[in-house]
Amino acid sequence: xxxxxxxxxxxxxxxxxxxxxxxxxxxxxxxxxxxxxxxxxxxxxxxxxxxxxxxxxxxxxxxxxxxxxxxxxxxxxxxxxxxxxxxxxxxxxxxxxxxxxxxxxxxxxxxxxxxxxxxxxxxxxxxxxxxxxxxxxxxxxxxxxxxxxxxxxxxxxxxxxxxxxxxxxxxxxxxxxxxxxxxxxxxxxxxxxxxxxxxxxxxxxxxxxxxxxxxxxxxxxxxxxxxxxxxxxxxxxxxxxxxxxxxxxxxxxxxxxxxxxxxxxxxxxxxxxxxxxxxxxxxxxxxxxxxxxxxxxxxxxxxxxxxxxxxxxxxxxxxxxxxxxxxxxxxxxxxxxxxxxxxxxxxxxxxxxxxxxxxxxxxxxxxx
Numbered sequence: 001x002x003x004x005x006x007x008x009x010x011x012x013x014x015x016x017x018x019x020x021x022x023x024x025x026x027x028x029x030x031x032x033x034x035x036x037x038x039x040x041x042x043x044x045x046x047x048x049x050x051x052x053x054x055x056x057x058x059x060x061x062x063x064x065x066x067x068x069x070x071x072x073x074x075x076x077x078x079x080x081x082x083x084x085x086x087x088x089x090x091x092x093x094x095x096x097x098x099x100x101x102x103x104x105x106x107x108x109x110x111x112x113x114x115x116x117x118x119x120x121x122x123x124x125x126x127x128x129x130x131x132x133x134x135x136x137x138x139x140x141x142x143x144x145x146x147x148x149x150x151x152x153x154x155x156x157x158x159x160x161x162x163x164x165x166x167x168x169x170x171x172x173x174x175x176x177x178x179x180x181x182x183x184x185x186x187x188x189x190x191x192x193x194x195x196x197x198x199x200x201x202x203x204x205x206x207x208x209x210x211x212x213x214x215x216x217x218x219x220x221x222x223x224x225x226x227x228x229x230x231x232x233x234x235x236x237x238x239x240x241x242x243x244x245x246x247x248x249x250x251x252x253x254x255x256x257x258x259x260x261x262x263x264x265x266x267x268x269x270x271x272x273x274x275x276x277x278x279x280x281x282x283x284x285x286x287x288x289x290x291x292x293x294x295x296x297x298x299x300x301x302x303x304x305x306x307x308x309x310x311x312x313x314x315x316x317x318x319x320x321x322x323x324x325x326x327x328x329x330x331x332x333x334x335x336x337x338x339x340x341x342x343x344x345x346x347x348x349x350x351x352x353x354x355x356x357x358x359x360x361x362x363x364x365x366x367x368x
Contacts, residue, residue: 156318173276200239
């Protein structure tokens with residue numbers, strides 16, 4: 001069984017290695033200013049990653065909802081940060097990046113304001129309900145040479161990066177199958193909030209593995225959704241058991257997400273099958289890999305081997321470092337417009353929605 005140390009030594013060129021080596025170098029560079037808008041997103045607690053990062057100075061938090069702002073000011077998570085109005089925050093001198101962590105319904109509104117203010121953004125997932133609106137924001141970002149980094153939390157997962165390296169090196173051959181599951185139990189008091197958005201649990205949770213699927217196979221030719229409701233008696237309206245099939249010329253992918261799976265975290269997985277090997281990551285949140293190869297490849301032998309990662313992967317550390325490197329001009333984004341728009345289109349269709357049914361609103365305005 002290989003350890004994370006052995007893996008990093010073996011794969012060499014994978015994105016983790018320069019990221020680790022750049023941590024000490026980042027401490028020698030001036031910090032970049034970061035503002036967070038919103039405290040209501042499920043992943044808004046990532047502000048602690050930016051607070052601890054050698055790359056970033058968190059200048060404050062904007063919470064548009066007054067009641068939530070008051071509660072957040074007094075919380076352990078946010079009490080060390082100044083709370084600013086939207087205008088104060090976006091007018092911060094030399095502000096470089098804005099993290100958009102509002103309710104999903106407000107993500108694109110605030111993302112567009114931040115892009116209009118000349119800031120790069122970390123936009124949490126999913127990218128709203130309107131593909132047309134997301135496309136308009138990307139048009140503005142591209143014209144201004146600004147980066148949109150999506151908050152899909154497995155992009156810098158070491159097992160995912162190892163899987164991508166296996167694909168790049170051809171170790172898995174021609175991919176013909178992806179099978180992936182992202183589930184958990186959502187308690188009754190959390191279901192209603194999710195049901196406020198069309199698209200059910202696939203829209204809110206399954207989007208993470210849609211991002212990974214398109215990262216492997218690209219934009220699908222066709223997506224077919226199979227939405228089901230397991231617990232209609234709760235009368236909350238949440239579509240809680242969802243599957244989608246992605247079709248490609250030489251491959252298919254099944255993407256599943258439910259809100260009712262006991263110990264769902266432990267069964268979250270992502271599997272790529274190719275003509276020369278299979279890479280099975282499970283669980284996704286504390287990853288380990290079962291790698292099967294048809295022949296010896298690099299430091300890996302023909303047959304099946306297990307790969308573990310220690311210390312445990314921490315979400316968003318890689319994202320924060322990568323965004324800083326992009327802003328400083330040290331690298332380009334490994335994702336970008338084509339990928340992100342393909343993911344959002346597929347997320348909407350996989351959630352049983354028609355992307356063309358959600359037009360873009362009028363552009364927002366901010367006092368400067």
